[in-house]
Amino acid sequence: MEATSMSASSRFSISRGICSSSAATAPAKRCLDVTPASGVIGRRGLSQRVLRFAVRSQRSEAKDSPGIPSPMSDSIANCVEVREWEMGKTIDEIAASQGITIRRRPPSGPPQHYVGPFEFRLQNEGNTPRNILEEIIWNKDVEVSQMKERRSLVMLKKALENAPPVRDFVGALRASYERTDMPALIAEVKKASPSRGVLREDFDPVQIASAYEEGGAACLSVLTDKKYFQGSFENLEAIRNAGIKCPLLCKEFIIDPWQLYCARSKGADAVLLIAAVLPDVDIKYLTKICKILGLAALVEVHNEREMDRVLGIDGIQLIGINNRNLETFEVDISNTKKLLEGARGEAIRERGIIVVGESGLFTPSDIAYVQEAGVKAVLVGESLVKQSDPSKGIAGLFGKDISK
Numbered sequence: 001m002e003a004t005s006m007s008a009s010s011r012f013s014i015s016r017g018i019c020s021s022s023a024a025t026a027p028a029k030r031c032l033d034v035t036p037a038s039g040v041i042g043r044r045g046l047s048q049r050v051l052r053f054a055v056r057s058q059r060s061e062a063k064d065s066p067g068i069p070s071p072m073s074d075s076i077a078n079c080v081e082v083r084e085w086e087m088g089k090t091i092d093e094i095a096a097s098q099g100i101t102i103r104r105r106p107p108s109g110p111p112q113h114y115v116g117p118f119e120f121r122l123q124n125e126g127n128t129p130r131n132i133l134e135e136i137i138w139n140k141d142v143e144v145s146q147m148k149e150r151r152s153l154v155m156l157k158k159a160l161e162n163a164p165p166v167r168d169f170v171g172a173l174r175a176s177y178e179r180t181d182m183p184a185l186i187a188e189v190k191k192a193s194p195s196r197g198v199l200r201e202d203f204d205p206v207q208i209a210s211a212y213e214e215g216g217a218a219c220l221s222v223l224t225d226k227k228y229f230q231g232s233f234e235n236l237e238a239i240r241n242a243g244i245k246c247p248l249l250c251k252e253f254i255i256d257p258w259q260l261y262c263a264r265s266k267g268a269d270a271v272l273l274i275a276a277v278l279p280d281v282d283i284k285y286l287t288k289i290c291k292i293l294g295l296a297a298l299v300e301v302h303n304e305r306e307m308d309r310v311l312g313i314d315g316i317q318l319i320g321i322n323n324r325n326l327e328t329f330e331v332d333i334s335n336t337k338k339l340l341e342g343a344r345g346e347a348i349r350e351r352g353i354i355v356v357g358e359s360g361l362f363t364p365s366d367i368a369y370v371q372e373a374g375v376k377a378v379l380v381g382e383s384l385v386k387q388s389d390p391s392k393g394i395a396g397l398f399g400k401d402i403s404k
């Protein structure tokens, strides 16, 4: 699917999405309440909540506020972002100072026109996403708040009691790397993507997952985003319930701790955190909750700045280098090599971090290239999911059978 046509159509639904929940109930007035037109709500992302909570819990040792698990550690409460926030910087300014261009929500609401008793809203520059990643995040923000209304954190926590046990995602990658002497494979169950459109019409997620497992994948990645990737949490749950042994990465655009609980309740063993979207304070906070839930966190970077930010955070075990720029869709596998050169590569080796080479890997020489660059794992979607026999596709990709 063309990026431009998708942007245009879903741009419409963003504004519809934001307004629709309110428009359905109280046409004009409530629309004002939920639209971040004032910039007040618009500036609040997870970060804002994290910052408020961190400060509150440190200043007054407040008890857990509902929905936010366990008190913030001093390292988070004392972090630079908290001090900057106290000095009056908005979270958008803090994010921008970390090189993040993705805004969590539209910064300014559309102009409002009153026509008779109805209120009409028109697009303006400020509420138009600058690229596909920003568009996805704006939609996700609306989607997550609607999902939270349907299923509270209390309900999710209850569901965790019946969730299948968490499995060792990082351990499975290490074991596979040691066994095969080749990068461990995280094979991706993905029906479609904004850059490639539909990859496979006859898409049976469980069948594809078991073919991957049979072909020697160490772990699987399951897309759960519906709108842009035609994925679902049902797919994740179905794969987990089908008895697939490979640990599962929930491939989602995580912006809220609620999503971590949701992923765990559906059987995920790991989640993705995208540094291009999340300021450091969010990464710290979300990885902390991952630890509480037993989830591994794959922190994804796509440039040097993001890599340096992530290397500045303690306790990171897994870093993904995305060869696809999510803002422009350009794929360049030399990105993996570039980000692992020199001091960065050294720091990664010293700290025993596993690096995952992500996207655009199609041939044995691509695998050899990223292995040479220093990755111990690879994340592969398109080149495998398109194969009529994804199991054989793995042998083709690695140039040998890695299942034994």
Ligand SMILES: O=P(O)(O)OC[C@@H](O)[C@@H](O)c1c[nH]c2ccccc12
Pocket (backbone or CB within 6 Å): 188, 190, 251, 300, 322, 358, 359, 360, 361, 379, 380, 381, 382, 383
């Ligand atoms: O299909 P590919 O080119 O093999 O890429 C897989 C995976 O890296 C890609 O799907 C991906 C990497 N990071 C993401 C973040 C969100 C959605 C998707 C992705």
